[in-house]
Amino acid sequence: MELLIQLGFVALLLLVGLVFGRAAEQRHFRDLERREAEFANVLVFNERTPPQRPFREAALVVGSVVVAEDYFKRMAAALKSLVGGRLTAYESLMDRGRREAILRMKAEARARGARVVFNVRFETASLAEAGAGARPMFSAEFIAYGTALVE
Amino acid sequence: MELSNLEVIPGRQVVRHLGLVQGSTVRSKHAGRDIMAGLKNIVGGELKGYTELLIEARQEAIERMVAQAQAVGANAVINVRFSTSNITSGAAEVMAYGTAVYAE
Numbered sequence: 484m485e486l487l488i489q490l491g492f493v494a495l496l497l498l499v500g501l502v503f504g505r506a507a508e509q510r511h512f513r514d515l516e517r518r519e520a521e522f523a524n525v526l527v528f529n530e531r532t533p534p535q536r537p538f539r540e541a542a543l544v545v546g547s548v549v550v551a552e553d554y555f556k557r558m559a560a561a562l563k564s565l566v567g568g569r570l571t572a573y574e575s576l577m578d579r580g581r582r583e584a585i586l587r588m589k590a591e592a593r594a595r596g597a598r599v600v601f602n603v604r605f606e607t608a609s610l611a612e613a614g615a616g617a618r619p620m621f622s623a624e625f626i627a628y629g630t631a632l633v634e
Numbered sequence: 635m636e637l638s639n640l641e642v643i644p645g646r647q648v649v650r651h652l653g654l655v656q657g658s659t660v661r662s663k664h665a666g667r668d669i670m671a672g673l674k675n676i677v678g679g680e681l682k683g684y685t686e687l688l689i690e691a692r693q694e695a696i697e698r699m700v701a702q703a704q705a706v707g708a709n710a711v712i713n714v715r716f717s718t719s720n721i722t723s724g725a726a727e728v729m730a731y732g733t734a735v736y737a738e
Contacts, residue, residue: 543714
């Protein structure tokens with residue numbers, strides 16, 4: 484009986500993760516596309532030196548976000564890693580996080596009146612919790628930063 | 635204090651290099667925020683509490699770096715880099731470092 488309750492609980496978490504997690508992810512991707520179009524005129528470069536033009540102002544701009552995977556995808560990824568290969572569940576997480584970080588950096592640049600950001604660097608840090616239960620939580624921080632130049 | 639992650643400051647001339655400056659802070663993720671984050675982990679998505687926590691931490695790391703730069707008489711920090719590391723489970727270190735310079 485106890486086993487059944489436990490199994491039922493896991494199944495419920497999986498279902499919640501599958502239904503709500505997927506809906507939230509699709510919503511986020513649509514939102515990303517909309518905002519990417521909106522910020523398309525803020526150009527970002529990973530070039531180290533800006534062109535020799537007179538710029539009025541230079542400012543460090545940073546965009547960051549912490550994202551977590553849903554319960555269903557975490558289980559799916561755990562199963563998939565038994566056989567190895569592509570972990571699509573985590574690929575989409577990385578994609579979402581990095582695009583969100585770039586957009587937040589662009590938003591900061593635009594707020595300062597800049598239209599170009601130079602020397603853009605990415606940083607990813609895993610905030611997985613090794614000790615928390617049998618199935619650790621996984622979340623990752625994404626940072627995008629660069630120097631916004633105001634003409 | 636001007637911050638830039640370029641090697642130059644556009645429109646200005648670096649006259650003195652004053653060495654590496656850095657600032658860091660260690661923050662624990664286990665505040666009341668952790669309970670919400672735990673719930674959020676079922677459906678996934680952004681963990682806003684953690685995002686804010688790390689932004690605050692980065693701000694503090696920058697402030698400490700700037701304080702060091704001021705102490706050596708710099709008016710700008712160039713080539714700024716950030717790094718975040720998960721030092722033990724539940725705590726993250728945020729670090730900012732760069733080269734302190736005097737620019738005219």
